Amino acid sequence: MSIRVLRPGLLTTVQDRGRHGHQHVGLCPGGAMDPVSLALANALVGNPPGAAALEITVIGPELEFERDTLVAICGAEFQGAFPHNRPVLARAGSKLSVGRAARGARAYLAAAGGFAIEPVLGSRSTYLPGRFGGFEGRALRHGDLLVLAEDVSRERFARLKRKNGASVRWSAPPLTLPDREPIVVHAIEGQHYASFDSTAQRAFFDTVWRVAPESNRMGFRLAGPPLVRATDDEILSGPTCLGSVQVPPSGVPIVLMADHQTTGGYPRIAEVAAADVPRVAQLAPGATLHFALCSLDTARELRRDASLRLESALRSISWEFGK
Amino acid sequence: MARLPKPLGVVPLGDLAVYVEFSRTLDLEVNSVAQRLAAAIVARALPWIRDVVPALGGVALHFEPGYEGDVRLAAAELVEQCMKKGLPDADDLGREVEVPVCYDAEFALDLPEVSQRLKISPEEIIKRHVKGEYRVLMVGFAPGHPYIGGLDPKLAVPRRAAPRALVPAGSVAIANQQTVVYPYAISGGWNVIGRTPLAAFDAARARPSLFSPGDRVVFRAVERREFVDLLEHK
Numbered sequence: 001m002s003i004r005v006l007r008p009g010l011l012t013t014v015q016d017r018g019r020h021g022h023q024h025v026g027l028c029p030g031g032a033m034d035p036v037s038l039a040l041a042n043a044l045v046g047n048p049p050g051a052a053a054l055e056i057t058v059i060g061p062e063l064e065f066e067r068d069t070l071v072a073i074c075g076a077e078f079q080g081a082f083p084h085n086r087p088v089l090a091r092a093g094s095k096l097s098v099g100r101a102a103r104g105a106r107a108y109l110a111a112a113g114g115f116a117i118e119p120v121l122g123s124r125s126t127y128l129p130g131r132f133g134g135f136e137g138r139a140l141r142h143g144d145l146l147v148l149a150e151d152v153s154r155e156r157f158a159r160l161k162r163k164n165g166a167s168v169r170w171s172a173p174p175l176t177l178p179d180r181e182p183i184v185v186h187a188i189e190g191q192h193y194a195s196f197d198s199t200a201q202r203a204f205f206d207t208v209w210r211v212a213p214e215s216n217r218m219g220f221r222l223a224g225p226p227l228v229r230a231t232d233d234e235i236l237s238g239p240t241c242l243g244s245v246q247v248p249p250s251g252v253p254i255v256l257m258a259d260h261q262t263t264g265g266y267p268r269i270a271e272v273a274a275a276d277v278p279r280v281a282q283l284a285p286g287a288t289l290h291f292a293l294c295s296l297d298t299a300r301e302l303r304r305d306a307s308l309r310l311e312s313a314l315r316s317i318s319w320e321f322g323k
Numbered sequence: 324m325a326r327l328p329k330p331l332g333v334v335p336l337g338d339l340a341v342y343v344e345f346s347r348t349l350d351l352e353v354n355s356v357a358q359r360l361a362a363a364i365v366a367r368a369l370p371w372i373r374d375v376v377p378a379l380g381g382v383a384l385h386f387e388p389g390y391e392g393d394v395r396l397a398a399a400e401l402v403e404q405c406m407k408k409g410l411p412d413a414d415d416l417g418r419e420v421e422v423p424v425c426y427d428a429e430f431a432l433d434l435p436e437v438s439q440r441l442k443i444s445p446e447e448i449i450k451r452h453v454k455g456e457y458r459v460l461m462v463g464f465a466p467g468h469p470y471i472g473g474l475d476p477k478l479a480v481p482r483r484a485a486p487r488a489l490v491p492a493g494s495v496a497i498a499n500q501q502t503v504v505y506p507y508a509i510s511g512g513w514n515v516i517g518r519t520p521l522a523a524f525d526a527a528r529a530r531p532s533l534f535s536p537g538d539r540v541v542f543r544a545v546e547r548r549e550f551v552d553l554l555e556h557k
Contacts, residue, residue, distance in 0.1 A: 023374040023385065024361070025524075025532035027466040120526050130466055130507070132526040191334045191342065236347055237463065237470070239376050239383030241336035263378060263463025271337035274388065296395065299338035304391065 001151050002066045003111065005144040006095065009061035014115060014134035014146075015108075017050040019123035023262045029242070030133070031125045033217060033258050033281035034106050036310055037075030040172050041110035043317040044072035044087045046156040052117060052124035053110040054140070058284055060098020060107070061140065065090045070112035070153035074172060076104025076282060085171040089157045104177045105284035112157075113150030128217065129259060159322050170320065172313055175306070176278045182208045182288035185276045188296055190245060192235065192267035200227040204253070204269055205291050212252075213285045217259040219246075220280065222289075226251025229267060237265035243272035243280075255280060273299035275306040327406050328356060330381065333399045339388060340374075341398040344381040349500070351472055354460045357382050358417070358537040359410035364401065366411075371397075377536040379461050379470065417459065417537030422504065422519050424453075424495050424542050425550035430518035432487075437480050437497070437514050449544060451475040452516060457502065457540035462532060467506035467524025469534035474500050486512035493518045495542070502542075504534070520545075520553035 005012075015038065018031025032038040032055055039049035047053075054061070060078045065071075069090045077084055079099030084107070090096055101107070117124045117135065126134025135144060160168055193201065209222040227247050240246070244256045246266040255272060257280075272280060273294060283289060294302070334342040343360070346353040354377075361377035364384065374385035384398050426434070426449045438445045457473040464470075474497055482498040487510060490496070494505040496513030503513055506523035523533045534540070545553070 020373045020385075022466075022531070023376045023383075024462065024536055025466065025534070026462040026464065026468050027524075027531070029374075121531060127526075130524070130526060188335060188337065191336075236349060236380050237378070237461070238344075238380060239336065239340075239342055239378045239463075241340040241383075241385065243337050261464055262376065263461060268336075271335065274337055274339045296335050296338055296393070300391075300393070303338055303388070307389070 001148045003069065003146040003148070004064040004066065005061055005140045005142060005146070006064055007062035008140045008142055009056055009098065010059035011057040012061045012140040013055050013126040013128070014052050014117060015055040015125045016052040016123055018125050018258065019121045022121060026262050027121070028258070028260050028262050030127050030259050031123065032108065034075050034108070034176050034278040036176050036278045036306070037106070038108045039310060040085070040175070040313060040317070041072045041074035041108040043314045044074065044085070044172060045070045045110050045112040046152070046321055047110055047112065047114055049314065051110065051114040053108040056098060056107045056109060058101050058105055060100070062095060062097040064095045065092060067092045067151070068153050069148070070157050071109060073098070073107050073109050074174070075107035075176065076101045077177070078102065078107055083167055083171070085174060086168055087157070087160060088167045089153065101284060104282040105287070106281055111148055113148050113152040116147040116149040127259065156321070160320060168320070172317055175309055175313065176282050178279065178282060178287070182290045183279060183283070184292050185280055185289050186273040186294040186299060186302055187245065187270040187291045188273065188294060188299055190268035190270045193269055195229050195231050195233070195267055196269055197228055197230040200229070203227060205293055208288050208290050209253070211283045211285050211287050211289070215285055217257055219254040219256050219260055220283070222253045222255065227253060227269065235265055235267055237263050240264045240268070241271065243274060243277045244268050245270040245272065257281065273302050275299070275302035327410065328353060330402060333395050333402070335395050336383065338394060339390070340383060340385045341394050342381055342383045343398055343402050346380040349379055351458070354379055354472065355413045356410070359413055360402065360405055361536065362411050362416050363405040363408070377461065378463070417535060417539060419539045419541060420534060421541045421543055422521060423545040423549065423553055424517040424519050425545050425547055426517040427547050430494070431516045433483065433496070433514040434516045437516060440480055441478065443477065448478060448516065451478055452497070452502070453542050453544050455542070457542070459534045459536050459538040459540060460501070461536055462534055465506055465509055467532040467534065469504055469523070471502045471540050472500065474502050476500060480514055482512040483514060486510055490515060491518065493520065493523070495519055518550070520550045520555055522555040525555070
């Protein structure tokens with residue numbers, strides 16, 4: 001009852017919804033960069049929304065299934081003959097080769113029953129900088145064996161309505177993929193917005209930013225005009241948040257992502273609306289975005305709308321399981 | 324009891340977190356109020372708050388993603404309630420953490436330079452570093468990385484002009500009026516004057532971080548042999 005890694009891909013890690021309650025000792029929550037797609041992938045195989053899945057990044061892995069395994073891939077669209085956004089019964093002995101991301105950057109592969117991995121500090125997420133959590137605290141490698149926690153694939157597959165061969169006729173909606181670029185990312189003014197000169201303030205919201213190659217799970221660097229502050233006052237190191245946009249002295253803004261530092265001494269020009277963070281996570285290096293200024297109330301409404309869309313998708317999926 | 328300072332403001336960190344800011348400069352009194360306020364908020368065990376992070380000049384609150392209210396208003400109200408009710412005493416917060424430090428030349432990478440700069444002998448620097456009364460002001464930058472206040476003002480040196488690409492794990496370093504302990508081998512610009520054999524962060528421990536905000540810290544000078552006996556780094 002296991003999945004063997006024949007080729008690891010660029011960066012394939014085990015992620016769930018992260019470990020919360022440790023930021024006061026400097027540990028960020030981490031977890032899936034796009035938790036919306038994680039929840040969809042899990043729902044498609046009958047798992048709870050926060051179960052651990054494989055986060056696949058830009059270049060996918062090749063996997064071999066020891067037994068019939070119900071799996072689903074959600075999030076970015078990858079090249080390969082594999083259907084996305086629907087439950088698929090991968091037959092015993094079959095191989096799944098996930099190619100390059102064609103749209104988006106990250107996909108989640110969930111397997112029915114979840115992975116038999118011990119949680120660390122309440123989460124199965126891989127925290128790469130600390131080398132703990134997930135599969136031995138690291139990205140997957142050739143030859144790794146991912147053991148499944150429960151043998152429920154056949155039973156769950158049998159429960160799916162309108163079954164058609166190894167898959168179904170319907171698919172879940174992609175909720176976080178960019179339909180055109182640059183994507184619009186809503187952001188509120190950050191604490192230090194006023195300390196930037198008017199040119200930098202305008203540039204921040206007018207520029208089409210490009211995700212730089214030096215971007216990772218800790219943060220996305222954005223290529224564009226350098227942002228200059230009107231003052232060179234030092235800032236007392238303070239707390240940061242997922243989606244904070246920091247500007248170090250180089251003037252290159254950094255959007256803090258899942259594995260961000262919990263405190264920082266760089267000015268924060270903006271804060272990305274929580275609803276838009278999973279959409280930012282779907283940008284591969286080279287992809288473009290621009291920021292739209294929004295109010296705190298609008299950010300909250302965006303979050304409520306996104307949550308309703310996800311809930312409605314999760315409800316239709318669970319109906320297909322005959323729940 | 325001294326009157327409690329009012330926050331300068333409640334700054335949104337996006338729509339799911341706020342920073343309740345008390346000071347924009349380092350002030351140990353204010354930091355202590357932040358610690359006490361954080362403890363009062365944690366004690367309420369509110370289901371809609373999932374992270375309470377005391378920082379140098381205030382407290383950050385991270386909300387559950389399902390929270391539907393206005394985080395800024397909710398935080399302002401919560402802070403006012405806690406302040407009205409009275410905060411726990413600073414002496415009742417935190418624990419005492421004893422940190423063995425070996426100040427031998429092989430670990431004290433920047434001690435000669437610091438000594439030259441301050442015109443104080445290495446022996447005197449060590450003596451003064453051990454004698455300090457320290458408090459953890461904040462843990463951040465990396466898991467388990469403490470910012471510790473209470474350094475002897477005579478030991479105040481700026482950070483190194485060129486940061487090291489890799490500071491060895493366990494390094495004990497100073498800059499300005501603070502001292503830090505590096506939990507991992509990471510880059511950093513603080514002046515390294517010794518090394519502790521203790522692991523500042525270990526996810527496998529029941530209490531992963533050796534230091535928590537508000538802890539009192541006591542540095543104890545140890546010989547190389549004891550350092551080796553106590554070594555926890557893998």
